[in-house]
Amino acid sequence: MGKLSTRDRIIEAAYTLFSEKGYHGTSTREIAKAASVSEVTLFRNFGSKELLFEKVLKNKSIIPDLLAATKDVEQYNLNDVLLSLAKRFYYTMVSKKKFIMITFSEINQYSEKIIDIYEKFITQIDELFVKILLKYKDDNTNSDLKTIAMAFRGMIFDLFLTNEIFLRKNIEKTKINNILSSYVKIILNSINK
């Protein structure tokens, strides 16, 4: 990895510390130390702790990653498409765990910004799933695809929360993939009789 600018080192340090100890639990002194800069440099660069926090949120947002991860899914059957998307969705969240931790800790303090993030997050995933289910749907079923999409996203999101945030069990990747595969089958059973 290349050397980071002073600014980026501060953002990285703040990102990690905010995710581990929350906004109020982290002091600017700690952040400066972790970034190997003086506290004065931190304030010269960002003005205040709050503005730094906002830059961290912007800089580390999961939304661009999510957009990238759900592009270009080209497979021939619904099972493969859904499984592929489920994995991408899941592992994108894993790679953005710190960001999700921050939004959890600060959902009340910064509710506007964070609600906005989750709104994008949820509608984007749901719409994508609906679009895909529509393509493959049996014509003689009238299942509510939006509800099925919500259910699918919910299972996967909960799997992530349970393993990565709440219980931290470090489950093997193959086991995760098997569960995701089962979840796909549950969905498939719902749209094809």
Place this chain on the structure above:
Amino acid sequence: MGKLSTRDRIIEAAYTLFSEKGYHGTSTREIAKAASVSEVTLFRNFGSKELLFEKVLKNKSIIPDLLAATKDVEQYNLNDVLLSLAKRFYYTMVSKKKFIMITFSEINQYSEKIIDIYEKFITQIDELFVKILLKYKDDNTNSDLKTIAMAFRGMIFDLFLTNEIFLRKNIEKTKINNILSSYVKIILNSINK
């Protein structure tokens, strides 16, 4: 409602404030003011802010409510049993929203205690669902009931998170019940071919 003791007034005030502003974001002065007691009384009763926090967690835990809510489900078909349980699960979480908010905010700060809570929470619900699915399962299917139970809990938990914590949309109860009903059908499709 009857008058609360000094101790209980402090716990109530702390419960609300911790859920709104987090542990570090709430001062003992604020808590005392909200409880209409002097700060000295707070410290005389609980010793320290941290001990008060622990009492709040203990006093307001969702676990006993969850145990109570999932007892005595007597219905004649699986659809009704699952729907009834899904509703109880969902609305218990709604009634304990503040508690869940606190665990979210402080999951890193008090990880041991909170992981313990979620471990109980998750295993309890999953085991209950598995037990019920087993009773009604078609003998000729070999679906993995534990995975199906996880999926079911996941959908419902995510529905709660999305509506109550992340988006706060105040959706009508009938709409929630319809979604829960659809979720039950998704599960039923998975265990009966």
Place this chain on the structure above:
DNA sequence: GATTAAAGTAAGTGGTTACTTACTTTATGG
């Protein structure tokens, strides 16, 4: 009416926090 327990008031402790000011060092590039 005296005793006792639970509350309040007032004042203050030492520590930490976000943030500032003023001055100095370091490194870069013309």
Place this chain on the structure above:
DNA sequence: CCATAAAGTAAGTAACCACTTACTTTAATC
């Protein structure tokens, strides 16, 4: 070599924090 920009150092601000001490008030009980 000089100008400039970005960094550091040192010291300090005012506010706030959790928590304490010492003393007083209130209210219920015997």
